[in-house]
Amino acid sequence: MESTDTILQVQGLSVSFGALRAVDSVDMAVRRSGVTSLIGPNGAGKSTLFNLISGAIRPSAGKVLFNGVNVTGWSPHKLLRAGMARSFQITNLFFDMSVRENLRLASQILEPAGKAWWPLSRSHRAAERVEEQLERFSLQGRADALAGELSHGEQRRLEIAVALASGPQLLMLDEPTQGMSHGDTQEAAQLIKTLSSEVGILLVEHDVNLVMDVSDHIVVLSQGKKLAEGRPADVRANPQVQAAYFGGAHAAA
Ligand SMILES: Nc1ncnc2c1ncn2[C@@H]1O[C@H](COP(=O)(O)OP(=O)(O)OP(=O)(O)O)[C@@H](O)[C@H]1O
Numbered sequence: 681m682e683s684t685d686t687i688l689q690v691q692g693l694s695v696s697f698g699a700l701r702a703v704d705s706v707d708m709a710v711r712r713s714g715v716t717s718l719i720g721p722n723g724a725g726k727s728t729l730f731n732l733i734s735g736a737i738r739p740s741a742g743k744v745l746f747n748g749v750n751v752t753g754w755s756p757h758k759l760l761r762a763g764m765a766r767s768f769q770i771t772n773l774f775f776d777m778s779v780r781e782n783l784r785l786a787s788q789i790l791e792p793a794g795k796a797w798w799p800l801s802r803s804h805r806a807a808e809r810v811e812e813q814l815e816r817f818s819l820q821g822r823a824d825a826l827a828g829e830l831s832h833g834e835q836r837r838l839e840i841a842v843a844l845a846s847g848p849q850l851l852m853l854d855e856p857t858q859g860m861s862h863g864d865t866q867e868a869a870q871l872i873k874t875l876s877s878e879v880g881i882l883l884v885e886h887d888v889n890l891v892m893d894v895s896d897h898i899v900v901l902s903q904g905k906k907l908a909e910g911r912p913a914d915v916r917a918n919p920q921v922q923a924a925y926f927g928g929a930h931a932a933a
Pocket residue numbers: 697700702720721722723724725726727728729933
């Protein structure tokens with residue numbers, strides 16, 4: 681992979697929980713555009729790798745390079761300011777605030793400290809961004825509703841909008857379609873694909889069909905190690921992947 685195409689590089693990343701090597705010397709890269717997905721059976725280490733990349737936990741060995749800069753051990757907030765946003769499965773929404781207020785706070789994250797709580801009228805740029813996001817994520821009609829009152833599908837859309845509101849270069853999505861209906865999942869897949877032309881996406885998702893549809897590149901983890909990587913068709917055809925994943929006892933993971 682050309683280094684100029686690469687937004688994120690992971691080198692020899694490892695972490696152990698007691699005797700368990702949950703992530704074991706993983707190398708991988710994410711391009712500036714397109715969708716890179718992480719798949720693997722239950723317990724393969726996907727969430728742990730996500731947590732290592734996004735600064736939620738510290739690695740015991742290895743490096744994370746973002747835009748060529750060594751960001752290993754940076755806090756999630758510092759990474760967000762540098763352009764790495766992660767959606768946290770709804771937990772990053774304020775349920776007792778309106779949809780518009782959720783987006784406003786998220787879009788002001790990059791503004792000087794202390795201004796985030798200014799009234800909307802004081803920050804025109806942020807206000808414009810908020811309206812753009814409302815339209816893009818089909819939430820205009822719900823702008824004044826409390827986030828806690830939205831349907832599950834709407835909350836998932838808002839969550840992605842919130843993660844995007846700070847204008848990141850890398851968007852990390854953690855099971856964005858979990859709990860969605862089939863129709864909402866199809867819409868979310870389309871949205872992810874569209875977004876990936878303007879922002880690099882790293883996706884962890886249990887819905888293998890969705891992963892196969894939207895991904896440009898797939899990394900397969902098994903027992904903390906990288907088992908295989910490549911284009912969707914190549915990964916699906918890989919006998920090791922089939923044995924460990926598609927054909928295995930955890931095929932639905
Ligand atoms: N904080 C922790 N303390 C101890 N063990 C942990 C911790 N977090 C994860 N593990 C273990 O590390 C291994 C990898 O877990 P992880 O959640 O990263 O896998 P995963 O691929 O995301 O699984 P799933 O598909 O079930 O979400 C598992 O064996 C898990 O039990």
